[in-house]
Amino acid sequence: MPQPRVMLVVTGDDFGYCPRRNQGIVDCFEAGGISNVSLLVNASAAKDAADLAKRHGIPIGLHANLSEGVPVCQSLQPDSTLLNHHGFFHGKMGFRQALQRGQLNMAEVELELRAQVRLFRELTGHLPCHMDGHQHVHVLPEVREIFAQVLSDLSIPYTRVPVEPGLHNCPWLPAHLHDFYTQVEKDALDSIPVFTRYGIRWPDVYLGLTTMGQNMSIPNLKRALTHAMAAGPSSATSTSASTSEEPVVTAELMVHPGYPSQPHEGGCGEGPDNFSQSSDRQHELTILKDPSLLALYSQERVQLCAFKDL
Template identity: 85%
Template sequence: MRPAIMPQPRMKLVVTGDDFGYCPRRNQGIVDCFQAGGISSVSLLVNASAAKEAADLAKRHNIPIGLHANLSEGIPVCQSLQQASTLVNQHGFFHGKMGFRQALERSQLCMKQVELELRAQVKLFMELTGHLPHHMDGHQHVHVLPEVREVFAQVLSDLRIPYTRVPVEPGLHSCPWLPAHLHRFYTQVEKDAMDSIPVFKRYGIRWPDVYLGLTTMGQNMSIPSLQRALSHAFSAGPAVTTSSSASESNQPVVTAELMVHPGYPSHPQKGGCGEGPDDFSQSADRQHEVSMLKDPSLLALYRQERVQLCAFKDL
């Protein structure tokens, strides 16, 4: 008997576990999801407390790994920026998710220092993993912010890091369950991401056709919400801006990235990027994502919809 031929995938999906390295319990949750087949890629926070352990785990389990560039949480990697730089407050910590954005709006951030820190993080990533990142995105979406996006694109182009993330999610505006403050933040992220597209294109940087993950974070992750996200992705279809492989029937394969944040809840004193773990990381939301991503019915949904999980290098 000849083996059954796998049907042509309709979608190649990179499921990226963000914040790898945040703490040992986060690392364990991400590895468990990878081994169960629920994630296919990770983004490493190199300034986090368990970054070295995370890099070693990626090597041991052969997990495709990229860089989660961080300009908003913890301490800079570049030593010359750890005191008296525009990127840190009087305690030597980054300004935070909203603090970074406010400082940027007030023109208080030096882009040369942003560039120095991004390059230092890539250098540390290479020391930890032995190779360049396969992709590079931004913790808390800082990479698509005005001015930062130009510096970010320049660094990726110089170092020949091919892929990034463009967080524009189809179906974002039909999610009544999202609280107003989150909806406002996500809408701003989407606007910044749209404005980044011409910049990233100019530097020859690539990204999947479709991005998913804002509407399926934490307790909002469920089989129905992931199914809804996939159907929005199929409707959005392949963009003309990125190259998609075509199947035998000339149906272009949709390429997509699903951002996820699995992990077991952090111990209060253990983890983070210098200031200890945040509330989200100590909450049950992370563990909920682990259980959803390991759920056999999710893997069955992928098979049914002909979704093939892969890494960025396979797109």
């Protein structure tokens, strides 16, 4: 390929969720559809996922989880503010509500994040090159400061900042999703000064909210890439992969491919959720492996890579 216009990290999230999800992600990587994965260390098939990453040479980072399943940190007692009365995390919206009410102890957040990094290292043999948040918890108020401190202390260089160009011109998004994504975007924008202060980096452009599940199609991915190329390198606080006359844009595309979970198989301690059992997982896998998408990457000079290549 001639000089690329875009260095694109395609990250398969939720690696470790269940054996079928793991296999789908590996198949997607082998077909050239993804270039990077994000591991849920508290998921039921995390060890299998780490072993698969080693075997297939898949670049792997940490998908820090504070919202689904059971904690990793042994010192978090049943009365931890991070847990409900069943001993599980509060859930995607429950975590946000508890945070808004001032009910979460940030010292416990830090303990859990550091425990997850330690377990990641035990499973993979190395520290993550990138670390993001399951269900975008890492950009939430208060949490982002703790998150940035942990990354800085452990010299984990990259994170995800989910601010997607074109988000507000997507009539196909239902109102509840658009509202949630708009809040994620606001929290992510508020995180930028925090991450900058700690010297953490992220790609110039983030993609993936508007192309999840059934919304993933070749035209929608082409549209997202067009937005990425139009955005250009964002600032010195992000990472730019070139000093040539035509600057290379760096981007991350968040995806969730896999074979759908079977009932009662997988999850993070509570069993698999509807998201993992949905046919959307298979749909994303099919689209990402589509030869016409790979041809589009070549035609538009989009080079897939991992965070370590930025």
